[in-house]
Amino acid sequence: MQRVACLAALACSSSCIAVQVPEPPVSVQTAEGEVRASNREDAERVAALLVELAPKVREILVETRAEPPQVYVLEWDVPKFGDGSNYDGRILMNGRSRPRERFCLAHELVHWQITGAWELLPHTAQEGLADRVAAQLAPETRVERELMLAYQLQWGSLRDPMDALKLSTREWSGVRNTWDRFSLYGVGYFIVARIGIEDLHAMCAEAKAEERISVLPMELLERARLSPYDVREWKADIDAIVFADPGAIAAWSDEVKRPGEVRATQPR
Secondary structure (H helix, E strand, O other): OHHHHHHHHHHHHHHOOOOOOOOOOEEEEEOOEEEEEOOHHHHHHHHHHHHHHHHHHHHHHOOOOOOOOEEEEOOOOOHHHOOEEEEOOEEEEOHHHHHHHHHHHHHHHHHHHOOHHHHHOOHHHHHHHHHHHHHHHOHHHHHHHHHHHHHHHHHOOOOOHHHHHHOOHHHHHOOOOHHHHHHHHHHHHHHHHHHOHHHHHHHHHHHHHOOOOOOOHHHHHHHHOOOOOOHHHHHHHHHHHHOOOHHHHHHHHHHHOOOOOOOOOOOO
16 A cells, blocks of 8 residues: 555645646537537536436435536546546546546536535545446446455555545545556445445545544444455455345346457456
8 A cells, every 4th residue: 555655645736736627619508417418419428327326326425516517528538537436516427437427427416515524434445435336327237347346455466444434535636556446446435335425425424413524434344344454355345245146246247248348448
């Protein structure tokens, strides 16, 4: 985890440089917010997704903000933003997000909606919350995502979950290595999966009522019943989540064996 923390510190200054994002010319207004894209087809496609997903995200999170988002669908990729990002008051969907558009938009909508008690959740856990909700709303992505996160926690460089949970939003954005980010996503995802979204919100609400500035990392790990010392000790608990539905694993395995199949694996 020291490597992840060092990477975050070294990259932070460059990751925080402002990026000027030109406004796409085509606008589609919906009751759930505005979508802008370079062409009508992209704008209408993402607008339809926004109208479908935004109410579902609000229903899951319960406590959400009132303002609808503005979504930019970009034709090009900004490496800083991964597949998508909440940036400068809007949701940005990078060009490469198209194969996983539903998952990416749901993930970013969670970030957009985080407010109130949810803000007391450490950023790594917020990322896990966004991934967990997105996997629920885009179930076709769940198996692949969980397998990838589980593999990285078992074999990646991250060891200390406490360090992962202590990373600030700025430090998180400074981690540019794809596999290091997968490890951080994995910590957040499996903590949220073990606690459950409703109980997680109750923890945040309790911390807010006590006028604390954050839910403590150790609280999260204790509630999730996961080791605070080494993520490799989580293996049995993670396997119980990932392999809970053998049929889904088999179906996914058959799908990826199809010739010519192109799969997107780049995280936000």
